[in-house]
Amino acid sequence: MTPSKFPTRAGLLLFYLVLTAAIATGLALFSSASTIIALFRDATAGLLLPLILSLIATFLLEPLVKVIERGGRSRTTSIFVVFFLVAIAMALSALWLAPHWQQMWGSLKTDIPRYTSGLITFLRSAQNDLRQHLPFIDSYDLPARARALAEQLVSQILVQTPRSALRLASLLFIVPLFSFFFLRDGQRIMRAIIALAPNRHFEMAHDLSYGISRQLAHFIRGRILEAFIVGLVVAIGLSFTDIRYAPLLGVFAGVTNLIPYIGPLIGMIPGILIALVDLGLGGEFWWIVTVYFLIAQVIVDGFILIPVLISRVSNLHPLWVILAIIMGGKLYGVLGMIIGVPVASIIKITILEIRHYRRTFTLPEVAGDGERIL
Template sequence: MTLQKQVLFWLGALVAVILLVWLLRGMLLPFVAGMALAYFLDPVADRLERVGLGRLLSTLLIVGVFLLTFVLVVILVGPLLTSQLTAFIERLPALMMSLQQLFTDQNREWLAPILGDRLPDIQKSLSELATQGALWLVASLRGLWSGGAALVSVVSLVVVTPIVAFYLLYDWGRMIRAIDSWLPVKYRDTIRELANEMDQAIAGFVRGQAGVCLSLALYYAVALIAVGLNFGLLIGSMAGVLSFIPYVGSLTGLLTATGVAIVQFWPDWHLILVVVAVFAVGQILEGYILAPKLVGRSVGLHPVWLMFALFAFGYLFGFVGLLLAVPLAAAIGVLTRFALRRYLASPFYTGLSRTVDASDGTDA
């Protein structure tokens, strides 16, 4: 097969896979989640096998412990988060209006010299904007929370995902060996090297970032509850989970918590500054302790590229796209670096008749 035919074949296969994922995106969530769960729990199963447990027993033990932990978290934390989310949705318009009034009240002497006669018009515009924005956000959250499709997705996720994860985790080694045996013999070493680099990037980032998110969610929730902030558990958990996207979690949590703190604690600036300090300390913990220790700096995922991948794949494929975004971004990054190395070593770049090793500049 010529190079041109190979390129056309793999491009056609890629287009077919993308089209298939797009068509089936509504029912793929539990299967993709189960595959992701099996992938990240496979090292634990391998360690248990080395200890002496069989693969079946190791798989049953891992899935059982995971389900037990998940059920306990849902029972202990779920009702609190649900009640706070419901209350937050109901009180959001009032919070927005209170916040708007604090900054545009005509009695605020510090605004009058700056805005002058324009203050009433600005107040009216901000009031309308805050009202419309709050109503839109409340309607969106209610639709997401009570939608029938969302409920079906959650049920299928809870029921189907553990089953898929169990079977994939049990057969993981055999699947990898089978796929490895299908690789073209001529390019087998190169493909294995690329696959290993992708595995290190995906596992290093996602496992490490998951630890960072859990640590930050626990810290923010406990700290905000200790301060006495309304909806502290909800805001702290949200900030921790959204920290998976660089800078988005901390910024979202900071803005939300500061707005709630201003409405709740005004005019006591001390408690408002304490809330801001909670997120400043969280950023220090994330940037200088958690991220270097748990994630490291060699995963090859730039924050801007990661954010673009999450938004792009989420827009195209919904929640399934969010699950696929990180591994696909890591894979694309690895393939791009590989292609760049080949280009730098090619005669097209060097202008030489012989290829040059891109790492040290010597003749290959």
């Protein structure tokens, strides 16, 4: 008799038990991994920003530390000298700027309701003008939406300001502490990490760490310098008009410029709205628009800073930059949008370096009996 081609009941039962056990094991592993990842994210949620700021400070201060170290001082002494100089510079800047910024911030909180009402009036007038040509605009209550958005923004500012002050105080303690250890022991930490790599991958790990460090250093220094120059150009350009809060608008434009593509657009919004409410659609308003779009972004940033400081460093396709910004924003908000591009650049360097070493140093394959194929 020929054996039956259909499985027996015992075989079906065994298959069902194995499949059920496999599914249950997979779900348990997935649940455990998700729980571990969630716990890890909760534990490191407050450390991400201090670590990033500490790394930025490390890359910015490293050249100055090396210059002082060449004068015959020890590494630790050089770091303390740099910290002392930075503390003096920050203290003098704070003493000079504190009265102006305090007065400007108090005036801004008073003027926000006026700017909100002026914006709503302008939107209502614009909607009435467009209603004749675009009837479907009747279904969109632009003034009400603008009022709700403005009220939400004001409430966020009032609620977050004390929290931001407390967080800033903690950062002023944590960031210098982390930066000190990164500057003093950074090379030792990197050597210890590279030493964990197997002998066959040691050279690749060494070159990879060197390439990533150099890429991050150039990228961070370039982006900080770019943001500073753009903010300075905006502040100087706005100072030729009667617009209020020109220094604050310049700082905001410089900080938001750190976010690729959409950051410059966000940085223009407050200045244009304030000019629209205070100055109207006159010559000064169009000069402010020219400062933001043509001078700061097109000429200074597009034609000078990006080709010189950024393009040769990031070397990423615009599509990957957009994806990095979106994914970073989904994970960590504005901070993720800022660090998304350097993280994507590090991933690209890692992939290219591994591919290069696999092609250049191909190791002999191992046959099935354990003998090498020569």
